[in-house]
Amino acid sequence: MKRTLLTLMCLAPLAPMALAEIIDFEDVNLGAATRDNFLNLGIENTYRGYTWSRGPSNFGGEGYWAAVANGDGQFVGAHGGNQSGWNWNGPRTLSVTFDVDKIYVGAWFNVFSGGQDWGADAVNVIGYDSSNSVTGQTGFVALDDVSASPGWVYAAGGFTARRIEILVRQDDTSWGPDGWWSVDDIELGVVPEPCTMIALGAGLVGFVARRRRK
Ligand SMILES: [Ca+2]
């Protein structure tokens, strides 16, 4: 009876586990513009409750997280909906720091501006814990910056992270280390609470015990 109660009490946190968060950038208000960066929009430290930070850009000063909408002259189109995230000024590294540990499930990437060699040639999504130690990475996933109709590619993760870094590789040296890309539909999972694991364990033990008694 005690075990059943514990299981029931602990099962409640299971509900949000099924709800993976998807960052689709549809809720960034661009007004009449087709593109703008998070600094101008005033959402660098507030969008989704996370911190959207960036490394330096060698091209045109600092780079930023940005959002872009279908209809922009250089945009290849969203993976889903009408808007995507974008690397403004192409810094080599951009980060998202979460409020709590999350599971980075995966995200969709594309070059920004198809058929242009300033597009990034590959991206690697790296996870870090709250002590800034690496928890996992997708490895470099190739982007097609030479095709007139580049496609969206999926960078699959599956690791827990307090912060994800999106690190670019630029193979076209005239652009230095910088590289431009789009991202859409960043999929995040909820890290199971210890209680959930205890409940699952207790539930399983109870289940096996009941089966054995039959
Ligand atoms: Ca979208």
Ligand SMILES: [Ca+2]
């Ligand atoms: Ca390139």
Ligand SMILES: [Ca+2]
């Ligand atoms: Ca290239």
